[in-house]
Every structure is written in C-alpha cells, then in structure tokens.
Amino acid sequence: MRIGTVRPVAAMLALPGLAAGAGWLFRRAWAPRLPGSVAIHWGPEGVDRGADLDVLTAWTLGATGVLAVASAVLAIAGIRRGYGVRRPVVAFAAWLATMPAACLIASLQATLDVPSWHQAAGAGGVIAIVLGVSGAAGALAAVVAGPGTAPERPAGAAPEGPSLGLAPGERAAWVGRTTNVGLAVLLALLVPAIALATILLTAAGPALAAYLAIGAVSVLVALALARISVVVDSTGVTIRMGAFGLPRRHVPLGDIADARVEQLGVLSGGGFGVRVNPVSGYTAYKIRTGPALALHLRSGYRILATVDRPEQAAGLVNDLVRRESTGRA
Amino acid sequence: MLVRVDPGSPVPLFEQVAASIRRALADGEVSPGEQLPPGRELAASLEINVHTVLRAYALLRDEGLIELRRRRGAVVTGGADIRARLTALAGELVGEARRAGVSVEELTGIVREQYS
Incomplete structure (x- = not known):
C-alpha cells in the first residue's frame, strides 16, 4: 500500500478510534458519579429526554466504529480505482465518525454528579463539547492525512480541447x-423589498439603521456579482x-x-x-x-x-x- | 477579445495589435460603449511595450473606432463594428491595388465608379 493511501486511511480510522476510546474511558472513570440514565436531548425548555447509559454507550461507540471503518473502506476503494481521496474528504469523514462518540462524552459530562438526567446541565456545554471534539478530530485528521491522494492522470498528457493554431513565437492574450445587470438589479432591490414588506406587514420590522444596513449589503453583493x-x-x-x-x-x-x-x-x-x-x-x-x-x-x-x-x-x-x-x- | 502579435512578422507590432482589435470589433465581440483593457494590462499580457499598445489605440481612435477618455480609458464608439469592417476591407483593397500596381488616383476612380 502506497504512503499516499496510508496517511488518509490512518487519519480516518485513528481519530474516531481515539475519540471512541476517550468516550469509553470517561464512561469507566465516571461510572460511580453517573445515574443509570443520562440526558441525550435538549429542547427549548432544557433537557427533555434521557437514555439508558449502557445502551447509549453501545450505540454511540458502535456508530463511531461503523462510520470510521466504512469511510476507510470507501477511501481505499476510491484510491484503488484512481479517484483519489482529498484532504477535505478525510477531515469530513473523521469529523462525522467522531460525532457519536463526542455526543456520548457530552451526555456524560452534562449528567455528571446529578441524581437523574432531569437535572442535567444546559445545552451550551454539550454543544461546545460535541463541536469541539468532532472539530478537533476533523482538523487533526486533515493534518495526519497530509495532502491526500490526487486522482490518477497521465502525466504531461497534451490537452485535448479546442485550439486556435497559435504559431511558434506568436504571442497572444x-x-x-x-x-x-439583471441579477445585480434583482439583488440590489429584492432584499430591501423583502425588508420593506416586513416593516409594512408587521409594523414591527427592522429599525431604520438595520434597514439601511440591509440595503447597503445587498448593493455591495449586487456590485460584486x-x-x-x-x-x-x-x-x-x-x-x-x-x-x-x-x-x-x-x-x-x-x-x-x-x-x-x-x-x-x-x-x-x-x-x-x-x-x-x-x-x-x-x-x-x-x-x-x-x-x-x-x-x-x-x-x-x-x-x-x-x-x-x-x-x-x-x-x-x-x-x-x-x-x-x-x-x- | 483575442489579441495576437508575432514579433517575427515584418508588420509593426502596433499595427498587429490594432488589426486584432479591429477584427474583434468587426465580429461584434466587443460592443459599443464597452471598454478596452487598460493599455498597461494588455501590454503586460503580450509582453510588449505599453507605448506600442497606446499607439495602436491612437490609430483606432483616428479611424473613429474608439474614443480615448481621461478616466474611462478606451471606449468603443457606436457603429464601430461597421467602420472596423470597412477599414479592414479597405486595407485589403489597398493591398491588392498595390500588388497590381494601381495608383491611389486610379483606385479612388474605381471606388467612385462603384458609388455612382
């Protein structure tokens, strides 16, 4: 197996693997401080659902494992067939596979030292842990993967597209x-029109300053496009x-x-x-x-x-x- | 708009640049009111002197194909496509007349006859 294959595949397996291992270690270390069921879902009024700790552990770590192995298998198949595997793909796969394990860690942390999942901590810490752990895994995977493997292409193949018949020594630019203009006018007018309609219909739309800001941004976008x-x-x-x-x-x-x-x-x-x-x-x-x-x-x-x-x-x-x-x- | 120059050709570079732009105007690739690229940019792209490009622009201005404005640079005039085609055809006509040894007076006589 070429070095260009080893690094992306290792990144796709190792980082979700590390996250799953960390999840399992936290589960073991915190076992005496956790209730039988932990919080797994937060709604507008705080925590609204819990799940059995053992079932949740099995499902999340299992999901991380399956996702990691599946993405590695797909990557190997892609490289074998000459499609290559790009760095952003490796990072995305590692991020996605780490997500279930990160959710487990966040659930454990939120339900730590409380008698029941109903008293679990708010969703802010949970979101920070889930995004932080999975984002870090994705970023590290991008580092481990290196530049990735480019699709195979015959080196130095002459272009096959159209030609102008440029003579040797001739210069051209x-x-x-x-x-x-239509798209620009539409953009410059449409967004302010919607904002104006909001003001007229609800009588409680954006303030004048906000309205001017919306107008200015849409004019800038229109000019840019x-x-x-x-x-x-x-x-x-x-x-x-x-x-x-x-x-x-x-x-x-x-x-x-x-x-x-x-x-x-x-x-x-x-x-x-x-x-x-x-x-x-x-x-x-x-x-x-x-x-x-x-x-x-x-x-x-x-x-x-x-x-x-x-x-x-x-x-x-x-x-x-x-x-x-x-x-x- | 494609501009081609061949430094190996006996035709002066500014005339080659002007001919390329004339062809683009005649084909309607650049429409009236549009700007030509700034002389400095076009010169850099073709790896030629900026004065060569400006001389080509001055030639096109004298032919009534573009206007040179202080702020907006070279702007294509209305009806430039027809004028460009006529200028190109006249160039061919004069070349043919030279090869055949026909003088300016004789050629203008032929053109006058065609008009009447």
Missing part, C-alpha cells in the same frame, strides 16, 4: 468578460469578479491540464456566485447560465467561469499549455 472578467496570457488565467475585482483567482499555466467550454444551467454548482465544492474539487465563478470557460487542472480540480465567447479563451489556454509542455520536454 485574450480578454473577456460577462456582465449580468455584476461582472466577471477573465484574462488569458502566457502567465495563466486570471479570473476577477465584480466591480472591485474581488475575489480574484490566478491559475498558473503549469497547473492547467486542459480547457473546455461547458454549459451551465440554473442549478449547476448549486446556484449563482462563487460555488465551491471542496469534496469534488469544483469551483465555479457563475453569474449567469450558458457557456463557461472550464479549466481542468492537473490536480484533478475544475475551475469554471461564466464568460462570453469562451471558445477562443479555451483554445488559447490549450495552445499555451501545449507550448509550455513541449518547451519543457
């Missing part, structure tokens, strides 16, 4: 943009968003494997704006539907930007990538 501009040149691809040019993303040419044109629908990437999916490695700068420049990176990640006439941009990116890879070879 592509400048493009897209503006969506009104425009995307893309520059392709020999250094790479630079994507800038909005009237302020932020967020800005520069993708060096050496990171790009291939460029294509993809069509985005209303729901592609889950909506509009900067759409990031750390699990699949997908980032889309999207302010409209329709054709977008899609960059496939050597790391397996994909970056998309909705920009007008992306065919030329994709062609130029592929020509520049081809030139750079032959220049190095």
Whole structure:
C-alpha cells in the first residue's frame, strides 16, 4: 500500500478510534458519579429526554466504529480505482465518525454528579463539547492525512480541447468578460423589498439603521456579482469578479491540464456566485447560465467561469499549455 | 477579445495589435460603449511595450473606432463594428491595388465608379 493511501486511511480510522476510546474511558472513570440514565436531548425548555447509559454507550461507540471503518473502506476503494481521496474528504469523514462518540462524552459530562438526567446541565456545554471534539478530530485528521491522494492522470498528457493554431513565437492574450445587470438589479432591490414588506406587514420590522444596513449589503453583493472578467496570457488565467475585482483567482499555466467550454444551467454548482465544492474539487465563478470557460487542472480540480465567447479563451489556454509542455520536454 | 502579435512578422507590432482589435470589433465581440483593457494590462499580457499598445489605440481612435477618455480609458464608439469592417476591407483593397500596381488616383476612380 502506497504512503499516499496510508496517511488518509490512518487519519480516518485513528481519530474516531481515539475519540471512541476517550468516550469509553470517561464512561469507566465516571461510572460511580453517573445515574443509570443520562440526558441525550435538549429542547427549548432544557433537557427533555434521557437514555439508558449502557445502551447509549453501545450505540454511540458502535456508530463511531461503523462510520470510521466504512469511510476507510470507501477511501481505499476510491484510491484503488484512481479517484483519489482529498484532504477535505478525510477531515469530513473523521469529523462525522467522531460525532457519536463526542455526543456520548457530552451526555456524560452534562449528567455528571446529578441524581437523574432531569437535572442535567444546559445545552451550551454539550454543544461546545460535541463541536469541539468532532472539530478537533476533523482538523487533526486533515493534518495526519497530509495532502491526500490526487486522482490518477497521465502525466504531461497534451490537452485535448479546442485550439486556435497559435504559431511558434506568436504571442497572444485574450480578454473577456460577462456582465449580468439583471441579477445585480434583482439583488440590489429584492432584499430591501423583502425588508420593506416586513416593516409594512408587521409594523414591527427592522429599525431604520438595520434597514439601511440591509440595503447597503445587498448593493455591495449586487456590485460584486455584476461582472466577471477573465484574462488569458502566457502567465495563466486570471479570473476577477465584480466591480472591485474581488475575489480574484490566478491559475498558473503549469497547473492547467486542459480547457473546455461547458454549459451551465440554473442549478449547476448549486446556484449563482462563487460555488465551491471542496469534496469534488469544483469551483465555479457563475453569474449567469450558458457557456463557461472550464479549466481542468492537473490536480484533478475544475475551475469554471461564466464568460462570453469562451471558445477562443479555451483554445488559447490549450495552445499555451501545449507550448509550455513541449518547451519543457 | 483575442489579441495576437508575432514579433517575427515584418508588420509593426502596433499595427498587429490594432488589426486584432479591429477584427474583434468587426465580429461584434466587443460592443459599443464597452471598454478596452487598460493599455498597461494588455501590454503586460503580450509582453510588449505599453507605448506600442497606446499607439495602436491612437490609430483606432483616428479611424473613429474608439474614443480615448481621461478616466474611462478606451471606449468603443457606436457603429464601430461597421467602420472596423470597412477599414479592414479597405486595407485589403489597398493591398491588392498595390500588388497590381494601381495608383491611389486610379483606385479612388474605381471606388467612385462603384458609388455612382
């Protein structure tokens, strides 16, 4: 088994395992100070449900074990099939698997030194322990996992996307943009309109200051989403968003494997704006539907930007990538 | 908008830049009222001198395709697409006439005849 497999899988097994072990140790150490049943659920009026301590221990530690083993098996299968396993996935799996064990520790702590679960402590400490323990496990898993394992990809494969037929020695730059005034106006007006409707209908809506703040934020968001501009040149691809040019993303040419044109629908990437999916490695700068420049990176990640006439941009990116890879070879 | 320059070509760089922009205007890739990229940025992307790009912009301004404004930079004028197409066609016409040894007077005569 390669080193790139060992570290993510070890992180997925070890951190939930440590949390489960800690849960079991707390259960043993605190046994004389705990009632037979512990608090497991808190509602608006405080604790409202308890469960038998032995049953809860078995279920939570069992769930952590099953989740840890299942995620490790899936990770090994993914790496074997060449999909790779990314660091955020490892962190998420460890966080999720640790959650039941963290819940057990929190329940034990809340019910410590009380005669019955009805007198258990409030939900604040419980939430802190659950999020703290599981979050720490996720963060440590990300450290242990290292950079993760990238999907397998033939090294230095020439891009297969469109070409412009750039001659040797010829220099070229592509400048493009897209503006969506409709989306900007909608954003700038819709949110303040809802706030205004709230004021009029309930007569107890937000105060004037809050209303102005809502209006200012929606105008800023609208300006940020009104425009995307893309520059392709020999250094790479630079994507800038909005009237302020932020967020800005520069993708060096050496990171790009291939460029294509993809069509985005209303729901592609889950909506509009900067759409990031750390699990699949997908980032889309999207302010409209329709054709977008899609960059496939050597790391397996994909970056998309909705920009007008992306065919030329994709062609130029592929020509520049081809030139750079032959220049190095 | 794609701008291509070939330093190995006998055509001056500023004319190559202007020709690329003219083609983009003729194809409607940049519409009237839109801004061209700042000269400094385009020069950096093409690894050429900023004055070369500004000279190309000045040429396009003289052809009536763009306006150079102090604050907003180079802005595409209304009807620039048609003018750009005419300028490109006239360039071809003049090139053809030169190759055929036809003088300016003769060529304008031919154009006049076509108009009447």
